[in-house]
Amino acid sequence: MLSVFLILALICGCSCYPSGAPESACTTMTPSHGVPPQNTSSPYVIKFSSSNFSIDSNFTVTISSKDGNTSFRGFLMEVFTDQPTPNQLEESEFKVPENAHPTCNGGATHSDAKEKHMIGLQWQPTTSFTGKVKFRATIVQAYTVIWKNVESEYLSVDYTAPSTSPSDVTTISHPISTISESPSDLPRCEPGFGCFKACPLTTCESVVMWRRSGNFVDFKIVARLDRPNNRWVAIGFSPTGRMPKTSVIMCLVDNGKISVEEGINKGYSFGPLSNKTLGLTNISASVVDSVLRCTFTRQINISGSVESIYSLTKKYFLLLGDGPIIGTPGQHEKTPVKSESRVDFLVNENVGSDDPSKTLYKLHGSLMILSWMFLSSVAIITARYYKSEWRGMMPCGVKVWFAIHRTMMSMVFIITTASFIIIFIQVGSLLQETEGDIYVRYHPALGITVMALCVANPIMAFFRCDPGHKYRHAFHYSHMFVGTAAQILSAITIYFGVNLEKSNTPEEASYIVIAYIITYVIIEVILECQKYYRRNEDETETQILLRSTSNVPQQKYQKHQVNSFKLTVLTIHFVCMSMYCMVLIYFVATA
Numbered sequence: 216m217l218s219v220f221l222i223l224a225l226i227c228g229c230s231c232y233p234s235g236a237p238e239s240a241c242t243t244m245t246p247s248h249g250v251p252p253q254n255t256s257s258p259y260v261i262k263f264s265s266s267n268f269s270i271d272s273n274f275t276v277t278i279s280s281k282d283g284n285t286s287f288r289g290f291l292m293e294v295f296t297d298q299p300t301p302n303q304l305e306e307s308e309f310k311v312p313e314n315a316h317p318t319c320n321g322g323a324t325h326s327d328a329k330e331k332h333m334i335g336l337q338w339q340p341t342t343s344f345t346g347k348v349k350f351r352a353t354i355v356q357a358y359t360v361i362w363k364n365v366e367s368e369y370l371s372v373d374y375t376a377p378s379t380s381p382s383d384v385t386t387i388s389h390p391i392s393t394i395s396e397s398p399s400d401l402p403r404c405e406p407g408f409g410c411f412k413a414c415p416l417t418t419c420e421s422v423v424m425w426r427r428s429g430n431f432v433d434f435k436i437v438a439r440l441d442r443p444n445n446r447w448v449a450i451g452f453s454p455t456g457r458m459p460k461t462s463v464i465m466c467l468v469d470n471g472k473i474s475v476e477e478g479i480n481k482g483y484s485f486g487p488l489s490n491k492t493l494g495l496t497n498i499s500a501s502v503v504d505s506v507l508r509c510t511f512t513r514q515i516n517i518s519g520s521v522e523s524i525y526s527l528t529k530k531y532f533l534l535l536g537d538g539p540i541i542g543t544p545g546q547h548e549k550t551p552v553k554s555e556s557r558v559d560f561l562v563n564e565n566v567g568s569d570d571p572s573k574t575l576y577k578l579h580g581s582l583m584i585l586s587w588m589f590l591s592s593v594a595i596i597t598a599r600y601y602k603s604e605w606r607g608m609m610p611c612g613v614k615v616w617f618a619i620h621r622t623m624m625s626m627v628f629i630i631t632t633a634s635f636i637i638i639f640i641q642v643g644s645l646l647q648e649t650e651g652d653i654y655v656r657y658h659p660a661l662g663i664t665v666m667a668l669c670v671a672n673p674i675m676a677f678f679r680c681d682p683g684h685k686y687r688h689a690f691h692y693s694h695m696f697v698g699t700a701a702q703i704l705s706a707i708t709i710y711f712g713v714n715l716e717k718s719n720t721p722e723e724a725s726y727i728v729i730a731y732i733i734t735y736v737i738i739e740v741i742l743e744c745q746k747y748y749r750r751n752e753d754e755t756e757t758q759i760l761l762r763s764t765s766n767v768p769q770q771k772y773q774k775h776q777v778n779s780f781k782l783t784v785l786t787i788h789f790v791c792m793s794m795y796c797m798v799l800i801y802f803v804a805t806a
Contacts, residue, residue, distance in 0.1 A: 233289075233327060233328035234325075234326055234327065235289070235291075235315075235316060235318060235324035235325050235326050236289070236291040236318060236319075236324040236325075236353075238318065238319065240291060240319075240353075241291075241293070241318070241319035241320070241322065244291055244293065244351070244353045244363060244364075245353065245363060246289075246291075246353065246355060246361060248355075248358055248359065248361065250358075250359045250361065252353075252361045252362060252363035252364075253360065253361060253362050253363075257354070257362040257365045258280050258281055258282070258285050258356075258362075259278060259279065259280050259281065259285070259287065259352075259354050259362060259365050260278075260279060260280070260281050260365075260471060261276060261277070261278055261292075261350050261352060261365060261366065261367035262276075262277045262279070262367070262470075262471055262472045263275070263276060263277075263367070263368075263370060263472075264276075264277070264335075264472065264473075264474045267371065268339075268370055268371070268372045268373075268374065270339055270374065273337055273475070273492050273495065273496065273498040274337065274338055274339060275335045275336065275337050275338070275472075275473065275474060275498065275499075275500075276292070276309075276335070276336045276337075276338050276350055276367070277333055277334065277335045277336070277471060277472045277473050278290055278292070278333060278334050278336075278352060278354065278365075279332065279333035279334075279444075279470075279471025279472070280332070280333075280471065281471070283332070283333075283443065283444030283445065283470060283471055284332070284443065284444065285332075285356070286330040286331060286332050286356070287330070287331055287354050287355060287356050288325070288328045288329065288330060288331065288355050288356065288357065289324070289325045289328060289354070289355035290323075290324060290325055290334070290352050290353065290354045290355065291318070291319070291322065291323075291324045291352065291353045292309075292322055292323050292324070292336065292350060292351070292352040293319055293321065293322040293350075293351055293352075294307050294321055294322070294338070294348050294349070294350055294351075295348065295349050295350075295351055296346060296347070296348055296349075297346060297347035297348065297349065297369055301349065303319075303320070303321065303322075304321055304340070304344070304348055305320040305321040306321065306340055306341050306342045306344065307321045307338060307339065307340045307341055307344075307348075308321060308338070308339065308341050309321075309322070309323040309336045309337065309338050310336070310337040310338075310497060310498075310499055311323050311336055311337075311499060312334065312335065312336075312499040312500060312501040312508060312510070313326075313501070313508060313510075314326055314327050314329070314331070314334070314501055314503055314508075315334060315336065315501070321341075323336050327503075329503050329504060330503065330504055331501065331502065331503050332443035332444065332502045332503075332505070333443070333444075333468065333471050333472075333473060333501070333502050334473075334501040334502070335472075335473035335474075335499060335500045335501060336499070337497075337498055337499055338350075339374070340372065340374045340376070341376070342376050343374060343375050343376045344372055344374050345372065345373045345374070346371075346372060347369040347370065347371055347372070348369070348370050348372055349366055349367055349368070349369050349370070350366070350367040350370075351364060351365070351366050351367075352365045352366075353365070402419055402420065402421055402422040402437035402438060402439060402506065403419075403422065403437075404422055404424060404565065405424055405435070407426060407563065408424035408425060408426045408435065408563060409424065409425045409426065409558075409560070409562060409563040409564050409565065409566070410422055410423070410424050410565050410566070411423045411424075411533050411535065411554055411558065411565075411566045411568070412565075412567070412568065413535055413552040413568055414568065420438065420439050421436070421437065421438035421439065421448065421535055421537070421552075422436075422437050422438075423435070423436055423450050423533065423535055424436075424437075425560050425563075426563060427515075427560070427561045427562075427563075428512070430514060430515055430516070431496075431512045431513065431514055431515065432512070432513050432515060432527055432560050432561070433497070433510070433511075433512050434450070434464070434510065434511055434512070434513060435508070435509070435510050436448055436450060436466055436507070436508075436509040436510075436535075437506065437507070437508050437509075438506070438507045438509075438537060439505060439506050439507075440468070440502070440505050440506070440507055440537075441505075442505075443468070443502050443505050444468055444469075444470065444471065445468065445469060445470065445539060445540045445541070446467075446468050446507075446537060446538070446539060446540060447465050447466065447467045447468070447469075447537060447538055447539075447540055447544045448465070448466050448507055448509065448535075448536075448537045449463050449464060449465035449466065449485075449535075449536055449537070450463070450464055450533060450534065450535055451463045451464075451480065451533070451534035451535075451536070451551070452525050452527075452531040452532075452533065452534075453531055453532040453533075453534055453553075454525070454531060454532075455532070456532040456534075456553050458480050458482075458483050458534070458551070459480055459481075459482050459483065460479070460480065461479070461480040461534060462477075462478075462479055462524060462525050462531075463477070463478050463479065463480060463485055464476075464477050464495070464511070464513070465477075465478065465485065465544065466500055466507065466509035467540060467544065468500075468502060468507060468540070469540045473500040473501070473502070473509075474500075475491075475492060475495065475498050475500070475509065475511055476488075476491045476492075477490075477491055477492060477493055477494075477495060477524075478491070484546075485544060488524075493517060493524060494513055494514040494517035494524060495511050495512065495513055495514075496511070496512045497510065497511060497512040498510070498511045499511075513527070515527045515528060515561070516528065527560045527561065528561070530557035530558060530559050530560075531557055531558060531560075532553055532554050532556075532557055532558070533553070533554040533558045533566065534551045534552070534553055534554075535551055535552045536549070536550075536551030536552070537549075549719060550717045550719060552568045553568065554566045554567070554568065555567045555568060573717065573719075573806075575637050575638070575640065575641040576638070576641060576717060576718070577803050577804055577806070578634075578637055579634045579637045579638040579641070580709075580712055580713075580718065580803045581800045581803050581804060582630050582631070582633060582634035582637070583630075583631065583634050583662075583705070583708075583709060583712070584709060584796055584799050584800050584803065585630060585796060585800065586626070586627045586630045586631050586634070586705075587627070587631075587665075587701075587702065587705035587706070587709065588706075588709065588731055588792060588795055588796045588799065589792045589793060589795075589796040590623045590624075590626050590627045590630070591623070591624070591627045591701075591702055591705065592702070592735060592788070592792050593619070593623060593788065593789060593792060594619065594620045594623035594624045594627065595620075595698055595699070595702055596738065596739075596742070596785065596788055597616050597619045597620055597623075597785070598616060598617075598619075598620040599695075599742075600742040600745075600746060600781065601615075601616045601781065601785065602614070602616050603778075604616065604778060604781065604782070624672075624673070625673075627669065628669055628670075628673055631665070631666060631669045632666075632669075632670075635662070635666045638662075657711060658708060658711040658712050658715060661704055661707060661708040661711065662708050662712075664704055665701055665704050665705050665708055668697050668698075668700055668701035668704070669701055671697055672694060672697045672698055672701070675690065675693065675694055675697065676694065679694070706728070706731070706732050706735075709728055709799075710725065710728045710729070710732075713725055713728060713799070713802070713803070718803065718806060719806040720802045720803060720806045721802060721806075723802065724799060724802040724803070727795055727798055727799045727802070728799065730795060731791075731792070731795040731799075734788075734791050734792075734795070735792075738784060738787070738788045738791075741784055742781070742784060745780065745781065745784075
């Protein structure tokens with residue numbers, strides 16, 4: 216019995232507070248873990264969202280590691296005035312994220328012991344205050360690894376508390392309610408909120424939630440980050456479902472500092488507003504187990520709003536994207552997910568995403584690759600350089616080269632037409648505005664041109680004159696010109712296509728298209744050289760024929776019937792085009 220009592224006493228004596236520092240630690244800011252704080256330089260830093268305090272800018276204090284990767288489990292932060300003997304500033308408050316709570320009369324602490332890479336706390340005085348303050352924290356990396364007196368730089372504050380007379384009272388939104396969830400279960404939709412998910416599953420990589428609260432709408436963005444630092448996640452309110460003229464609210468995790476910026480997409484690039492938090496309040500954010508939780512409240516109608524801030528009384532397509540921060544927010548690495556329809560943010564409803572699989576886009580691209588990288592390339596090479604081969608063979612009464620050319624080009628016409636119809640059904644217009652670099656935006660126009668040439672050539676072939684006709688050469692050269700132009704433009708169109716943002720193909724897809732073009736050109740050069748050499752050889756043999764009585768014509772005919780070199784080149788061309796085609800279709804289908 217005595218041993219049980221001693222064990223219980225020992226357990227109780229080892230004070231551990233996974234739900235935050237107790238009130239007893241407010242004075243000393245030292246946890247009762249039975250170990251002294253570290254005496255080495257702290258790996259953590261305290262940063263501000265702005266060098267100057269402003270109540271309108273939702274001033275945020277962030278705790279993070281210096282390298283952006285070292286995590287921590289607990290903290291206790293308090294605010295001290297700039298005096299010969301610093302005193303705690305109790306007339307202030309922190310607005311905290313869901314994994315923290317206020318404590319110590321103006322301080323804040325953690326509310327769980329899960330790993331955190333950074334945490335942002337919105338701060339402001341509660342009474343009029345002028346002077347300098349410093350933020351001081353005790354940070355717990357592990358139960359026995361503690362850093363004390365981690366301090367920020369001094370912050371100058373000149374704050375006048377707003378009047379509380381009845382005539383000056385304004386309505387503010389209610390704080391967003393918290394729901395205790397395990398990070399392993401996130402991101403997921405929460406009860407009482409409208410929700411947009413970036414996937415059809417219960418849990419996704421990212422979700423957006425909203426809920427009306429009077430003249431405001433509370434928003435939550437929950438996203439699992441590939442890396443815990445130097446990333447941004449943003450939502451956009453788009454009138455058209457496209458990137459240009461989209462009102463954007465962006466949550467940034469930049470070198471240990473979490474902030475929120477509001478802006479407008481000028482074309483396909485983000486431009487912050489001069490007031491980066493116009494109409495936003497209750498901003499808080501944190502990163503726990505690589506899951507970013509970013510919450511803010513937005514006015515439905517912003518007083519004196521600029522053109523780029525849309526009223527939430529209207530419905531908009533909701534866009535959700537993320538990307539890297541390299542000094543400034545960089546371009547998103549994947550196409551942002553779009554809601555399947557316009558969203559009413561004043562109503563709690565679940566909204567699905569717009570065909571994340573992009574099945575019709577993938578089918579369109581795969582069919583075009585099959586048509587022009589494989590079928591058309593083999594058909595054109597055969598017609599241009601292999602008319603003299605297989606002379607003794609006439610399947611179905613036609614020459615072998617003509618049978619190959621006609622069969623493959625007929626398939627090209629059928630597949631290209633089907634692919635054209637598929638993409639028209641998907642986008643609903645001939646010239647859809649595309650995203651990405653300027654040059655790839657010519658993809659739709661080039662595709663229409665290829666389709667027109669694809670239709671023109673069989674029509675020309677249908678009305679061609681007889682081989683002995685005096686205008687037969689005109690048909691021959693015009694038919695060759697249209698076919699060659701279609702082949703060249705199709706290669707450019709495919710290259711632009713795999714570089715479109717919505718294609719999501721890896722960078723290697725561009726290299727495959729380049730390799731295909733280079734290989735095709737090399738094959739053409741080799742066969743042109745062989746053709747030129749063969750012509751000179753034929754002229755020499757003809758001169759010998761005129762002076763000889765031997766049976767050379769029969770020998771020459773047999774030599775022309777089978778040319779092993781040309782057949783080898785054709786085999787290499789066939790294999791290479793097949794490989795390029797299959798690999799590129801794989802990239803498109805699995806993007």
